[in-house]
Amino acid sequence: MTNGGLYASLMQTYGTKEEAGAFVLTSIESGPLMSMIILGASGAAHFEPQVFVGAVLPFLVGFALGNLDPKLREFFAPGGVLMIPFFAFALGNTIDLHSLLSPLAGLGVVLALSVILLTGVPLIIADKLIGRGTGTAGIAASSTAGAAAANPVAIAAVAPQFAPAVPQATVLVAICIVVTSIVVPILTGLWYRRFGQGMAEQTSDSLEPALQLHPVD
Secondary structure, three states: OOOHHHHHHHHHHHHOOOHHHHHOOOOOOHHHHHHHHHHHHHHOOOOOOHHHHHHHHHHHHHHHHHHHHHHHHHHHHHHHOOOOHHHHHHHHOOOOOOHHHHHOOHHHHHHHHHHHHHHHHHHHHHHOOOOOOOOOOHHHOOOOOOHHHHHHHHHHHOOOHHHHHHHHHHHHHHHHHHHHHHHHHHHHHHHHHHHHHHHHHHHHHHHHHHHHHOOOO
16 A cells, blocks of 8 residues: 555655556555455455445546546646645555564664665666656555555455454554655665756656747847
8 A cells, every 4th residue: 555645745846747647547556445456366355345435436537537527637636746745644544663662663663664676676677667767656656555564454354254363463564654754765865866856867868958939049
């Protein structure tokens, strides 16, 4: 579950408008939907079709309306920037530093670093090869969403066989949220200063001659 709010705020500083807007697409996997798909596909759990529909329907409705009606898209476009402070406030309220004192703290930190590594590296490669970016967006998307802490409970609610694992899983996810929320912005800033900023300056320099105005004879 990518922290869409954190990603959006980082891309407002280090990325392009298109990269910042991509946080909407992370809504597809920033919720119980992907966990349900994985568990369902592996045969570990069975979910009713309406559960999947409820998880993805709001996104699909917004996606359809925004593409079918340019006026609606223009009307709601400023909302992405407007909501960032609320994302950040909600993120801060979900971070519980006491989770770092848990006996599972060591395992949670390893899990968090694994999330950054195992998702950040492929995302950097995808950003550079497919998105033609600098890789900055890839690192910014390698965090864990605050809402992920409720994911074990949500899964256990529809698949009771996982209920015994909920307390430990919730603690591990909470630690992962705290660690990635601290480490990912630092890594994103460092990566941008080392690679992204230089590439942006090169792009600007290459475009400058084409943007010069020539006097009319």
